[in-house]
Amino acid sequence: MFEDAELGHAIDKATYEARVPTLRSELLDAQFALKDQKAFPVLLLVGGVEGGGRGETVNALTSWLDPRHIEVNGMGEPSDEELERPRMWRFWRALPPKGKIGVFFGSWYTQPILDASLAKGKVRWARLDKRIDEIVRFERMLAEEGALVLKFWFHLSKSAQRKRIKELKKDPHTRWRVTGIDEDYFEKYDRFRDVSERTIRHTSTALAPWLVVEGVDRRYRELFVAEELLRALKARLAAPNVARPAPARPSDAPEIDAHRTLLSELDLTKKLSKVRYEKELEKWQGQMALLTRHKRFRERSVVVVFEGNDAAGKGGTIRRVTGAVDARVVRVVPIAAPTDEEKSHPYLWRFWRQLPRNGHITIFDRSWYGRVLVERVEGFCTPYDWERAYGEINDFEEEVSTHGVVMAKFWLAISKDEQLRRFKEREQVSFKTFKITEEDWRNRKKWDAYSDAVCDMVGRTSTAKAPWTMIEANDKYHARIKVLKTLCEHLEEALD
Amino acid sequence: MFEDAELGHAIDKATYEARVPTLRSELLDAQFALKDQKAFPVLLLVGGVEGGGRGETVNALTSWLDPRHIEVNGMGEPSDEELERPRMWRFWRALPPKGKIGVFFGSWYTQPILDASLAKGKVRWARLDKRIDEIVRFERMLAEEGALVLKFWFHLSKSAQRKRIKELKKDPHTRWRVTGIDEDYFEKYDRFRDVSERTIRHTSTALAPWLVVEGVDRRYRELFVAEELLRALKARLAAPNVARPAPARPSDAPEIDAHRTLLSELDLTKKLSKVRYEKELEKWQGQMALLTRHKRFRERSVVVVFEGNDAAGKGGTIRRVTGAVDARVVRVVPIAAPTDEEKSHPYLWRFWRQLPRNGHITIFDRSWYGRVLVERVEGFCTPYDWERAYGEINDFEEEVSTHGVVMAKFWLAISKDEQLRRFKEREQVSFKTFKITEEDWRNRKKWDAYSDAVCDMVGRTSTAKAPWTMIEANDKYHARIKVLKTLCEHLEEALD
Numbered sequence: 006m007f008e009d010a011e012l013g014h015a016i017d018k019a020t021y022e023a024r025v026p027t028l029r030s031e032l033l034d035a036q037f038a039l040k041d042q043k044a045f046p047v048l049l050l051v052g053g054v055e056g057g058g059r060g061e062t063v064n065a066l067t068s069w070l071d072p073r074h075i076e077v078n079g080m081g082e083p084s085d086e087e088l089e090r091p092r093m094w095r096f097w098r099a100l101p102p103k104g105k106i107g108v109f110f111g112s113w114y115t116q117p118i119l120d121a122s123l124a125k126g127k128v129r130w131a132r133l134d135k136r137i138d139e140i141v142r143f144e145r146m147l148a149e150e151g152a153l154v155l156k157f158w159f160h161l162s163k164s165a166q167r168k169r170i171k172e173l174k175k176d177p178h179t180r181w182r183v184t185g186i187d188e189d190y191f192e193k194y195d196r197f198r199d200v201s202e203r204t205i206r207h208t209s210t211a212l213a214p215w216l217v218v219e220g221v222d223r224r225y226r227e228l229f230v231a232e233e234l235l236r237a238l239k240a241r242l243a244a245p246n247v248a249r250p251a252p253a254r255p256s257d258a259p260e261i262d263a264h265r266t267l268l269s270e271l272d273l274t275k276k277l278s279k280v281r282y283e284k285e286l287e288k289w290q291g292q293m294a295l296l297t298r299h300k301r302f303r304e305r306s307v308v309v310v311f312e313g314n315d316a317a318g319k320g321g322t323i324r325r326v327t328g329a330v331d332a333r334v335v336r337v338v339p340i341a342a343p344t345d346e347e348k349s350h351p352y353l354w355r356f357w358r359q360l361p362r363n364g365h366i367t368i369f370d371r372s373w374y375g376r377v378l379v380e381r382v383e384g385f386c387t388p389y390d391w392e393r394a395y396g397e398i399n400d401f402e403e404e405v406s407t408h409g410v411v412m413a414k415f416w417l418a419i420s421k422d423e424q425l426r427r428f429k430e431r432e433q434v435s436f437k438t439f440k441i442t443e444e445d446w447r448n449r450k451k452w453d454a455y456s457d458a459v460c461d462m463v464g465r466t467s468t469a470k471a472p473w474t475m476i477e478a479n480d481k482y483h484a485r486i487k488v489l490k491t492l493c494e495h496l497e498e499a500l501d
Numbered sequence: 502m503f504e505d506a507e508l509g510h511a512i513d514k515a516t517y518e519a520r521v522p523t524l525r526s527e528l529l530d531a532q533f534a535l536k537d538q539k540a541f542p543v544l545l546l547v548g549g550v551e552g553g554g555r556g557e558t559v560n561a562l563t564s565w566l567d568p569r570h571i572e573v574n575g576m577g578e579p580s581d582e583e584l585e586r587p588r589m590w591r592f593w594r595a596l597p598p599k600g601k602i603g604v605f606f607g608s609w610y611t612q613p614i615l616d617a618s619l620a621k622g623k624v625r626w627a628r629l630d631k632r633i634d635e636i637v638r639f640e641r642m643l644a645e646e647g648a649l650v651l652k653f654w655f656h657l658s659k660s661a662q663r664k665r666i667k668e669l670k671k672d673p674h675t676r677w678r679v680t681g682i683d684e685d686y687f688e689k690y691d692r693f694r695d696v697s698e699r700t701i702r703h704t705s706t707a708l709a710p711w712l713v714v715e716g717v718d719r720r721y722r723e724l725f726v727a728e729e730l731l732r733a734l735k736a737r738l739a740a741p742n743v744a745r746p747a748p749a750r751p752s753d754a755p756e757i758d759a760h761r762t763l764l765s766e767l768d769l770t771k772k773l774s775k776v777r778y779e780k781e782l783e784k785w786q787g788q789m790a791l792l793t794r795h796k797r798f799r800e801r802s803v804v805v806v807f808e809g810n811d812a813a814g815k816g817g818t819i820r821r822v823t824g825a826v827d828a829r830v831v832r833v834v835p836i837a838a839p840t841d842e843e844k845s846h847p848y849l850w851r852f853w854r855q856l857p858r859n860g861h862i863t864i865f866d867r868s869w870y871g872r873v874l875v876e877r878v879e880g881f882c883t884p885y886d887w888e889r890a891y892g893e894i895n896d897f898e899e900e901v902s903t904h905g906v907v908m909a910k911f912w913l914a915i916s917k918d919e920q921l922r923r924f925k926e927r928e929q930v931s932f933k934t935f936k937i938t939e940e941d942w943r944n945r946k947k948w949d950a951y952s953d954a955v956c957d958m959v960g961r962t963s964t965a966k967a968p969w970t971m972i973e974a975n976d977k978y979h980a981r982i983k984v985l986k987t988l989c990e991h992l993e994e995a996l997d
Binding site for chain 2: 064068071076077084086108110320323324327328331332333334335338339344345346370
């Protein structure tokens, strides 16, 4: 893997100086085309060994490019706000928007590689492989969302590194950069090499390749990175889209035994009397209140997703949940059209940015499932896009629940007749008319297509840690109590 | 002040229950009109004594309103990301966008009132008055930007509070809310009362009034707050704009001795030879590098503003600054058209959100001064708006510099002839053509109006802690060195 980067690659001064001026103006041209088209974001990851020249190269690159459209993220120690969110949150918040270049100095590779290299005892390869697998899926998602991802690994052989660090230590201007690097560090070199070799090998993909840079010669490093970036930028600007293979399973393939589905098996006649409802409401709201004031709740957070048929009673149910907890710890996020900042980031960005801190609850009124529901049915995205969304959503939710976030997802189901009744009622009652629009009537015509989408969605994204609960919602009382009860059960289990 | 809130106001159950259903539907109507018009944000501040029923009232209110369009901010302990920014940063980041209601439970009043009430020795009234003064100006700015600001103070007499807390302590469900409240607390009551009385009196303005709520009776509290909110919402929705008094000084008033200005007195012939420039560049860039790696720099941050004539060389100068420091600690923020999220917040929001953490530098390529430059000259805002901007900008910069942020502001000035030369050059050189647009030629026609605006701006916003430095920029070498040198001087002084 690293053999090619221990050959002593070097560029002489004349060649370097002849190339730099045109290279720079080509880079600037590409950068401005990128900025003007706002077609995609560029992620440039920088990793490698100490003394390999990462910092100097990035500094050279930023001095050649227009610094206004490049963001360099030195991902050091996470802040407390970051520590209270899933691991990847800090990277999501630093993702560059379309038209910008984001350099990640330290990235989602840093921690896995350090964990494996510095662990006491044997390297835990299986754990590393799991992280590698997550990274590969994450980067594929970025690329599918249009991002150009380039990764540079700055390499030095053990002897070259020893020599380089000696030099840096001699110079009072550079000494600060290598304090703390001692013999102990070099003892770890072999292990670090093994771990990073495996990581790089398994994470170098067509969509997000690693490029190993020999770090000995400054001019070589700089030209190498700049030329690769330039080439990638030009190619992507010239041909932003690549034809994708069609999904293996046609999206309109009929199901076998389609008359028995998750939805058809629901008993929508379930109901609760008003008296019983009020008693149960008090009980479960009280329970919610206690649970969210539990001492251990301060170290947990909760994400709740509400999806359902139009007029299924999401709003009223959400209000019964928020009514039970202190208003300061809960936030309801209604998902409507994305803002332009949201549109300039990958699909899941707008949801990542809303993830709660510890001790807080975020309720999504509609959610990331829009892609496999409305976007699928209305054809707002290609079958390829919503097919891949299942996997991306599962990855997202696993990331979130692994952090300890309690997740609950509810599908509020009503019958077609009940929906009609409610639509008509809404048209009649003055203060409810804002709730019924042309779109609702249009969606209703696609009832069956939506039902198929719901069954696929639940089947493919209900997991142990982020389960779907189907709510029979023809009777509002029953629906609200079932939601509250389910939430309490999830919470109790988590706080136990 | 509080006399009216110690009378034992109460609402009987029948009145309450008769009113609530219609009140609720009126509130929902108003909230949806607010959401649809997206005309302004609503800020609802909640303060007052312990046990005054603040939390319960907010919870009742949010259960009546649609929780999807209301955000309740429990402003507890600041996070480390917040502590590393100016005091008001955490409130700016929590400001609701247009169309939403933001409830602040704990606000910019909390700390000043607690500081004054709990201080050892005498109350430092002068210090309190300074904070009060800052708050009044901040809230006036919010209101001028269109926000509807309502502030509720929940009051209890000393005896009523004592009684209430006793009750809360008895009930195991509410005991957690009043732990820590003991006799010591009541000893502070009188002082807390004096401090809050003065604060409320001086911060209750037509644009952001305080409403004192007697906190004894639950039904009274809830109706009081809800009715006031409803009334204010309805009034503002019906008449969003109020005619404003014309500025006292006509904006086109000619200056006395207008031929001698800050700009005319600049010696634009200042220049540096290439040899000298390269030597000086190395010196000052080296100096910058050392200063930004100084140990004490980790506890400071830097904000640099670049403004200047079109083609004055801002980009090149910025690159010489960024080239001197580690790319990880510096970010350049180009100010172009605001995003829709930015447009839905007060003018200064987009700049607040970019303020750097400790150890970091943010360079603004154009800035909040756009309002008193391009917006003034092009008539994008009214004279009233840009006139008030001077004061708001001074407040903003004082807030920032008081936190210890090092501020530097540069005006890069070139002569009209030099600009013409550069425009023509840019049209000729292929890789510079992106830098010259129709707009540049249009702006050039308004040279004198821009010059007036610049002189006003510098005269009114150059302060000891956030000074303007005029840069003679006909010679790029001279300009770059002067900027670097000035920055180093500011930094040296700050780190000393």
